[in-house]
Amino acid sequence: MVPSVAVLLAWMIVPLVMTVWFSFQRYNLIDPSMTGFAGIDNYRFLVTDPDFWVSLENTLLLVGSVLIVTVGLGTLLAVLFNQPFPGRNIARVLAISPFFVMPTVSALIWKNLLMHPIYGVFGTLASSVGMQPVDWFADYPLASVIAIVSWEWLPFALLILLTAVQSLDHEQREAARMDGAGPIAQFVFITLPHLSRAIGVVIMIETIFLLTVFAEIFVTTSGGPGNATTNLAFLIYARALLQYDIGGASAGGVVAIVLANIVAFFLVRSIARRLEI
Amino acid sequence: MRASPLQRLFAAALGWTVALVLFFPIFWMVLTSFKSEGDAIAPRLLFSPTFESYRDVFARADYVAFALNSVVISVGGTVLALLFAIPAAYSMAFHPTDRTRGTLLWMLSTKMLPPVGVLVPIYLLFRSAGLLDTRTGLVAIYALMNLPIVVWMLFTFYKEVPNEILEAGRMDGARTLTEVWFLLLPLTLPGVASTGLLSLILCWNEAFWSLNLTSAGAAPLTAFIASFSSPEGLFFAKLSAASTMAVAPILVFGWFSQRQLVQGLTFGAVK
Numbered sequence: 249m250v251p252s253v254a255v256l257l258a259w260m261i262v263p264l265v266m267t268v269w270f271s272f273q274r275y276n277l278i279d280p281s282m283t284g285f286a287g288i289d290n291y292r293f294l295v296t297d298p299d300f301w302v303s304l305e306n307t308l309l310l311v312g313s314v315l316i317v318t319v320g321l322g323t324l325l326a327v328l329f330n331q332p333f334p335g336r337n338i339a340r341v342l343a344i345s346p347f348f349v350m351p352t353v354s355a356l357i358w359k360n361l362l363m364h365p366i367y368g369v370f371g372t373l374a375s376s377v378g379m380q381p382v383d384w385f386a387d388y389p390l391a392s393v394i395a396i397v398s399w400e401w402l403p404f405a406l407l408i409l410l411t412a413v414q415s416l417d418h419e420q421r422e423a424a425r426m427d428g429a430g431p432i433a434q435f436v437f438i439t440l441p442h443l444s445r446a447i448g449v450v451i452m453i454e455t456i457f458l459l460t461v462f463a464e465i466f467v468t469t470s471g472g473p474g475n476a477t478t479n480l481a482f483l484i485y486a487r488a489l490l491q492y493d494i495g496g497a498s499a500g501g502v503v504a505i506v507l508a509n510i511v512a513f514f515l516v517r518s519i520a521r522r523l524e525i
Numbered sequence: 526m527r528a529s530p531l532q533r534l535f536a537a538a539l540g541w542t543v544a545l546v547l548f549f550p551i552f553w554m555v556l557t558s559f560k561s562e563g564d565a566i567a568p569r570l571l572f573s574p575t576f577e578s579y580r581d582v583f584a585r586a587d588y589v590a591f592a593l594n595s596v597v598i599s600v601g602g603t604v605l606a607l608l609f610a611i612p613a614a615y616s617m618a619f620h621p622t623d624r625t626r627g628t629l630l631w632m633l634s635t636k637m638l639p640p641v642g643v644l645v646p647i648y649l650l651f652r653s654a655g656l657l658d659t660r661t662g663l664v665a666i667y668a669l670m671n672l673p674i675v676v677w678m679l680f681t682f683y684k685e686v687p688n689e690i691l692e693a694g695r696m697d698g699a700r701t702l703t704e705v706w707f708l709l710l711p712l713t714l715p716g717v718a719s720t721g722l723l724s725l726i727l728c729w730n731e732a733f734w735s736l737n738l739t740s741a742g743a744a745p746l747t748a749f750i751a752s753f754s755s756p757e758g759l760f761f762a763k764l765s766a767a768s769t770m771a772v773a774p775i776l777v778f779g780w781f782s783q784r785q786l787v788q789g790l791t792f793g794a795v796k
Contacts, residue, residue: 256672256673259669262646262650264643266643266646266649266650267642267645328539332536335537339543339544345548348776349551350746350750351730351732352751354550357551362553367567399547462641466732466751467750484641485641485737488648489737498646501642502642505642507639
């Protein structure tokens with residue numbers, strides 16, 4: 249136990265302290281003359297930078313939209329795939345497959361094979377029924393990224409919620425049915441309350457990952473056009489590795505850590521309550 | 526629950542439609558990979574299949590290098606994580622103390638640290654240690670990244686092993702190492718295997734550290750695929766062939782380990 253705890257402790261503490269330290273420094277990788285203590289300058293620069301607020305807004309929009317789509321659809325699909333029908337297991341396997349596709353692949357497949365205005369499937373379908381093809385990434389950049397990320401995470405929500413639905417007590421539903429509850433009433437008053445905990449877990453875990461969506465943006469839009477799809481993760485990456493502004497990037501990093509910690513606080517608490525040791 | 530034939534038909538139609546829609550991008554990727562470049566830019570279902578793109582991708586010597594990097598880094602990261610995690614999970618499951626619960630929860634909380642938050646220091650540390658663009662560096666990162674999940678999963682599997690079996694071994698004079706190796710490991714082999722599988726999947730698909738910490742020497746398939754995003758690289762059939770080969774093995778692994786995945790990813794909170 250000691251070695252794991254030790255390496256994890258080092259893994260967590262060392263970079264964390266360094267991030268906080270750098271965020272108060274003047275530090276640019278290609279400008280050695282910039283040194284010394286910067287105080288809160290990096291933070292002041294960050295909060296007066298419109299790009300930062302746009303990136304924060306984009307981050308929240310991305311997380312919020314994907315959560316609504318995946319949890320909403322995921323719940324309905326979990327109930328659907330719990331119904332007996334021929335070939336259900338194969339259908340289920342097909343439906344959860346997108347989760348195992350690496351993010352760079354899914355982003356490129358969507359961008360080039362599906363959403364490309366001239367060569368993509370959507371464009372061709374639109375033209376064949378006489379509609380104008382849409383240039384998704386130019387006209388609706390953030391919505392396009394949201395669509396891709398939702399496609400990746402819907403299977404995750406489905407998988408977790410399906411596991412939860414399967415543990416539903418049949419006698420309870422049977423009793424409700426006897427009392428004359430229709431399918432919708434059963435769903436609202438029995439299935440949903442039963443799923444509430446699993447939904448909570450899905451929301452928390454997805455939020456942690458969605459706050460730092462990176463590869464999908466990196467390969468499709470590189471944060472653009474302009475800053476339309478720059479989220480916090482991409483902003484920090486651009487600051488540090490494209491503009492070499494270590495101090496500014498670190499200040500952004502601290503903001504990201506604070507954001508994630510707010511979510512983590514609730515997640516750890518909700519899991520701790522169920523933990524039997 | 527009894528369902529009328531009509532209900533079943535409805536569920537089947539809806540279920541299959543949803544499944545096929547969700548699977549369509551993957552299906553289309555595989556289909557495109559068998560087209561010639563000319564056919565690939567015209568979305569249609571009928572075409573004369575060819576292995577041209579696969580040959581081309583393989584002919585690029587560096588594809589093999591990228592694939593090899595992916596294998597080495599994923600397997601290395603997983604093995605390293607297991608090496609650290611097995612003793613940790615063992616002591617937590619069989620010799621718990623007052624602090625075990627707290628330690629487990631703390632491990633979980635390290636998973637919440639967003640990678641972007643620590644990108645800068647890790648990048649600088651790697652640069653000064655000469656670990657940038659090395660397999661060793663990524664193996665270490667991946668092992669640390671998955672360690673909390675791996676410890677948690679192993680812990681839940683070990684907890685199901687009755688303590689008496691291990692005690693009997695100890696009576697017979699087994700030392701701790703023998704106990705873990707000859708008693709615990711064989712008993713929990715399926716659990717350890719599925720834990721490793723989950724870790725492999727996560728390493729294989731990881732695309733934040735691999736994109737930021739590698740350039741050419743140690744870059745895995747995630748980075749290779751990302752290099753197709755440049756505008757001049759618009760070869761749809763080759764992109765699809767490379768993607769199909771990058772995704773196929775892990776997709777098959779994923780199909781087999783769905784259930785463990787739920788447990789691992791929710792830290793056992795949903796069963």
